[in-house]
Amino acid sequence: MNKKQLLEFVHQAEALCKQRKCRLTDQRKRVLELILSAEKPLTAYEILDQLRESVKNPAPPTVYRALEFLLQHGLIHKLESIHAFIGCTHPDHKHTSQFLICNDCGDVNEIENKAIEKSLHSAEQAAGFKTSHPVIELLGTCSQCQLSNSH
Amino acid sequence: MNKKQLLEFVHQAEALCKQRKCRLTDQRKRVLELILSAEKPLTAYEILDQLRESVKNPAPPTVYRALEFLLQHGLIHKLESIHAFIGCTHPDHKHTSQFLICNDCGDVNEIENKAIEKSLHSAEQAAGFKTSHPVIELLGTCSQCQLSNSH
DNA sequence: AAACAAAATGTTATAATATTACATTTTATA
């Protein structure tokens, strides 16, 4: 994400928080910016390292608290299979999504596939199960890396 | 899983390993038994604790190595979202599966839903993505707990 | 059977991820 997109995105986050009467404090904003600026998903401790440049003595709770807030408000997602965090591409509306995670380049593609969601919902219904948090992460190789690998 | 089922299951695992020319050693078998005997998914360190009864000074690598073997041969599954392991309900054939994980009682239901798999496959195709390891875990409330909770 | 190589296990240490507990500061609002 480039500088302009970043500013725009953070602006949107600020607007959302104002609307929801929650506070996107400097620290939370800083963590969000770090995540959005990164090419790849960041782990909590990678964020912690990068925070040292803008915060004096950041400790794990500093990061984990900010992450918790950002997760709660749908501004970021946690990728359970790789213990890392990425920005949400459309935080304005509630949604479930699926993630295509490339093992080769680390890139992640967040998709919102209605057919997948429908099939999951059917299975839930059949089992009488009420899902509160779906974890749908496909680990594999992205199209770019498939090309590179075959050369 | 009761004692009889356990024996049967372990017997099947032994047969599979023999067929595949890999060794289900005593330790590996012990770890498998612990996982199969448990009511709920076990974490690596829960297994480690329980191993103390049959092994003298078990250390983390003892458990993680056994888990790695059992995972490789499809005898168990790892639940990424809760860092825990469960026995596979049908290790005889290669498969991808989905897990319904109850946050209330901890129970896990492994399903193999073709509609879900088909929808995932379509999405992968559309993105040109080649999945090697799908992580499909639905966290929520099982039907039993929904009933209990509403009382 | 003896020699050898490969596989499995033992052992110690450490890395990586995440939370608890309690003190202090900042912010909102009465």
Place this chain on the structure above:
DNA sequence: TATAAAATGTAATATTATAACATTTTGTTT
């Protein structure tokens, strides 16, 4: 301004996972 709630600071610790190297066991060749 007083108060309570929210956010942050700080130190310690818990939990999950791996690295590195020594030793033992197993399977295979001679």
